[in-house]
Structures are given as C-alpha cells and as structure tokens.
Amino acid sequence: MSTDIVSFEERFLPLRDGRTLAYEEAGNLSSKTVVLYLHGFFTVGDASQTSHVLLNKNVHFITPTLPGWGNTSPPPPSTPYRDCLTSDMTMLLSHLYPDSNGRDIKLYIAGGSLGTVPAQILYGASYDKFPFGRCISGMLLLGAFSPFRHHKDYAKHMTWTQYILPGPIGHYIPFNLLTHLMKFVLSRKLTTIEGAEASLRETVFDPMDQAEREEFAKWSEEHGMVPEDTVRKMAKNVMRSISKSWAGFMLTPPLLHSDWGFRPDALDEEHSRPPVLLTASKDDDMSPVAYAHYLAANYKNARIKDVEGGHMSILYYMDEVWAEFLADEQ
Structure with a gap:
C-alpha cells in the first residue's frame, strides 16, 4: 500500500476556453496507474469515500465533475459535447501528468449511470481528440x-416516465421542451436539503424491497453512517450539482440520443x-439491464457481471467490482 495516500477537497482547473473544470482526487497522487471515474445524474465528482480496494491498489483516483454540473462550466454553445469532453479530460490529465505525452500512464476509465456515456465517448474517441486513449x-x-441512435430497441425497456423523458417522446418534441418543463418541476423540489432528500427517497429508496433496504443499511453502517446520513450526503451532492446552473441536466436527453x-x-x-x-442490477429500471x-x-x-437489486444495489458490490476490474494491479 502506498505511503502517499492523500485526499483533496474540490479543485479547479482553468481551461483554455475560459471555462472551469472541477475535480477531486484521492489515493497515491504520484501513481502512474490512474482510475478516472465519471459520475451519474444529479451529483458531482466526489472522492470522499474512495474504496479501500483502490487505495490498496496504489492508484491515483480522479473524479471530475462533468460539463454543466456543479462547478464545471457547460460546453461552449458551438461545441459538441463529445469534443468538449475529450478536450476537458485531455487538459485535466495533461495538467496532472505534464510529462506523460499521453503515453506512460496506465489509465482505467469508469462511469456510473449517466457517467457511462462520457466513459464510452473517451473509450471510443480518436487518439487525435483524446491522446490518452492510447493509455486505456x-x-x-x-x-x-x-x-440510443444505434440501439434500436432501447425504448422497449423503459418505464413510462423514461419513455416520455429522455425517451422517444421527449426526443421528438422540438427545442428540448419536455426537459425544460421537468427542470421547472424539479427546481421547485430541489431548492432545499429537505426537498432533495424527499425527491431521492421517492425515486431511489422507496422502491426498494425489504431485502435491499437491509443491504443498504448494512452498507451504510460499514461506511460509518446510518441510512439517513447516506441520504443526506447524496442530497447535498444533488444540490451541489445544480448550484451554478441546470445545464448538465438540460444536456442529458440530447446527449443520450x-x-x-x-x-x-x-x-x-x-x-x-x-x-x-459491465455491471448491471437485475431490477434497475433507471438503467435497464x-x-x-x-x-x-x-x-x-466485454463481459458482464449481473448483481441483485435495483438502481442503488451496485453500490453494495463496489469493493468486489473494483477488485475484479483491477485484478491485474498489485
């Protein structure tokens, strides 16, 4: 295990286009083995609970906040999301590894929920756009x-709520109108910590069955919290994610398509x-298996690892998943 385990609060990288990239990091900051983790909906890059598996593997764990969420600026109006993302991540890794030239680090890309989209964009990007792709x-x-543009049956697996937004109905109604409407509804709920907690309970925690509630309580206890503390921490990150703007939320349905x-x-x-x-929860109706x-x-x-439970359940298996993913790292 590294003797240089460090964890930082949120840091800010000025970008060449006048924008700002927020990120957090943990682990061995001088390690050439890098895990770049891209977060999901209504949260920000948060390294405060980095898995002990990652720390024991002596990696440098980096978790940036995605464009338009939290303190990271949205993409410039004329720049496609994918080009903004590859530019931002190239600048971040070049800032942290100025002598690498995109060559001498070992880079692992990871993403959860929404973050799986930018993770895949980086994985498939041309090396001209993302030179660090050669290090993956x-x-x-x-x-x-x-x-969605290639997976023709994507909508068959959606709930009715998803089918409306971000599914086919929202996609074909012009000017992103349904997303604007949803923003109006959600903004009224998420202005207070109590409202953010209530929204999380309604969408994520109330649908859990008894077995998953017990798993969630066990996981919280193992991480030094009771379930209410975990919900409160998540709610704080929800509020952080929209503290500057709703640009990240507004970008999401167009990004998926x-x-x-x-x-x-x-x-x-x-x-x-x-x-x-790929790790998928069998009863996840937000990111269908x-x-x-x-x-x-x-x-x-590719290979797939199915786990029991709903949208949150992957959390309970993360130490096991990280260990499997980084099995070759000593």
Missing part, C-alpha cells in the same frame, strides 16, 4: 446506458484492445 487499460460501466463519435460494434482493433467490464447486455454483445472485448 480497461473500462468499467456501472448501470450503463447504450447509444447524440452521436458519440463511434459505434461500439465498429471500433478498430486498437480501440477494442482494453477489456470492458438490457442496455448492458446490448453493450456486452457489441463491444468486442
């Missing part, structure tokens, strides 16, 4: 989204070399 040693997708710059089944041999591990199975069938070097 693996990709971990937790509760993955498939590319956009061109990510590649097709999973058409990647060349070099891009397909790093293995892909069918999306992970689609990706497992279309990436050339």
